[in-house]
Amino acid sequence: MDDLLSKVLDLQSAWTASNTEEMQKRGVCIRQELPTLLRGQSAALAEALGVPIGSLAIEGRDGTGLKTEVPWVRVCDPTMSPSATTGWYVVYLFSGTGDRVYLSLNQGTTVWTGGDFKARKVGDLRARVGWARPLLTEQMASRTDLCDEIRLDARTPLGRGYEPGNVVAIEYSREALPPQERLLTDLGYMLSLLQTVYAAERLAPHIPGDPAPEVLEAERSAAAAAGRRGRHASRPGRSGQGFRLTSAERQAIERRSVSVASAFFAAQGWKVQDVGTRESFDLLLKRGDERLHVEVKGTTSAGHDVILTRAEVEKQRKYYPANALVVVHSIYLDRAGDAPVATGGTLHCTSPWQVADEDLSVISYAYRTALGRDEGAEIQSSLRVLKKGPRQASPALQASTDAQ
Known part of the structure; x- marks a missing residue:
C-alpha cells in the first residue's frame, strides 16, 4: 500500500489535464489498484465503520475526461454519502506537488450543476466542520498526529476546494510513508471517527451549513x-x-x-x-x-x-x-x-x-x-x-x- 501511495505521489509532479502516459498510470493506481487493495481489507474496515461489509463503499477518482490535479480514494457508507459531492467520508487526498498525502475525514465540497462541479461556500463547509469536530474530542484525545488543516498546494480551485472541508486528517510525507500495517490501522481509526459523525448526523434535525x-x-x-x-x-x-x-x-x-x-x-x-x-x-x-x-x-x-x-x-x-x-x-x-x-x-x-x-x-x-x-x-x-x-x-x- 505504501508503494502505491508513493507511486501516485511521484506521478503528481507530471500532472496535466491531458490524459498523458503518466496520467494513465496514475489513473490505474487511483481507480483500480488502491481500491482493490482496500477491498481486500473490507471486513476490518467495515467493522471499524460499524457497517456490514455490503454497506462499505471504496472508490477512487482522478477525473473523467480532463484529469484532476488532486486525485482521491475514499471509503464510506454509501447510504450516508451516495456520491463524493454529498455527505461525510474518509479520503486519501494527494497534494498537487506530490510531497504529501492526507488521510482526511472530509465531506462533499462541490455540487454538480449539470455541466460542471461548483464549489460549495467555504462558510458552509466550515460551519459543518464546526459541528462535526466537537463530536470527536474524546476519540481524538489520545492522538498527537492529527491535523485540523490540510495543505494540498493545488493550483486549481477544485484542488484547493478540499481544504476547508477537512474535519481532521493524518499527514504522510512522501519521504516517510509508514508501512501498510500502520496505514491500515490509521484508516480503521479514521473510520471509527466517521462512524461517530454518522451516528450524530442520523439524529440531527439540521446541521449548520446545510440548506434548510x-x-x-x-x-x-x-x-x-x-x-x-x-x-x-x-x-x-x-x-x-x-x-x-x-x-x-x-x-x-x-x-x-x-x-x-x-x-x-x-x-x-x-x-x-x-x-x-x-x-x-x-x-x-x-x-x-x-x-x-x-x-x-x-x-x-x-x-x-x-x-x-x-x-x-x-x-x-x-x-x-x-x-x-x-x-x-x-x-x-x-x-x-x-x-x-x-x-x-x-x-x-x-x-x-x-x-x-x-x-x-x-x-x-x-x-x-x-x-x-x-x-x-x-x-x-x-x-x-x-x-x-x-x-x-x-x-x-x-x-x-x-x-x-
Whole structure:
C-alpha cells in the first residue's frame, strides 16, 4: 500500500489535464489498484465503520475526461454519502506537488450543476466542520498526529476546494510513508471517527451549513412535479447535503413555531387568533383598532431561507404595512420517540414586512403551453418562491428572542 501511495505521489509532479502516459498510470493506481487493495481489507474496515461489509463503499477518482490535479480514494457508507459531492467520508487526498498525502475525514465540497462541479461556500463547509469536530474530542484525545488543516498546494480551485472541508486528517510525507500495517490501522481509526459523525448526523434535525430542510423539500417536490430525475439516488429522508422532513416532523415544527409566535404577541397585549387553516397567513392580531396579519415560518435551520407560496406573497403585499413575518429558527427536533417533538427555537420578527422582489428566488414555474394559450390563457408564473432573508426592515416592530 505504501508503494502505491508513493507511486501516485511521484506521478503528481507530471500532472496535466491531458490524459498523458503518466496520467494513465496514475489513473490505474487511483481507480483500480488502491481500491482493490482496500477491498481486500473490507471486513476490518467495515467493522471499524460499524457497517456490514455490503454497506462499505471504496472508490477512487482522478477525473473523467480532463484529469484532476488532486486525485482521491475514499471509503464510506454509501447510504450516508451516495456520491463524493454529498455527505461525510474518509479520503486519501494527494497534494498537487506530490510531497504529501492526507488521510482526511472530509465531506462533499462541490455540487454538480449539470455541466460542471461548483464549489460549495467555504462558510458552509466550515460551519459543518464546526459541528462535526466537537463530536470527536474524546476519540481524538489520545492522538498527537492529527491535523485540523490540510495543505494540498493545488493550483486549481477544485484542488484547493478540499481544504476547508477537512474535519481532521493524518499527514504522510512522501519521504516517510509508514508501512501498510500502520496505514491500515490509521484508516480503521479514521473510520471509527466517521462512524461517530454518522451516528450524530442520523439524529440531527439540521446541521449548520446545510440548506434548510424546507428548501430541500420544496426543490425536491418541484423537481418531481417537473418530471426531473435526481443525479444520484439517496436514502429516504436525505436530499443532497441535508435531511428532508417527514409530514409528522413538519407538523411538529409548525405547531412549535405558531405556539412561540402566539405567546410572543400575547405578551405584548395582542389578541391572537390562529387563522392558518382558512387564510393565506397564520395569525390575525387585534389590539384596539390595530390589526396585524402575521406569516409564521418555523425551521430547524438558522432561518436564512424560508419557503413562501405565491398566495402568501400576494396577501402580505396587500396587507403591508399592517403585516409581519415571524421566523422561529433553530428549533430542536427530537426524533427519538414514536412521534417527533419540537422544542426551543429563536424568534425573529420583522414588521412592517415589505416583500421585495430581490429577496425572492423562483423555485419553479407553472408554464401555460401552446395548448393552454389556444384557450386564451396567459403564462402563469412562479409556483413557489424562496424568501431569502429576512430583510433588515422593521421600524414599527422588530424582535429576536430565544423561546423556552
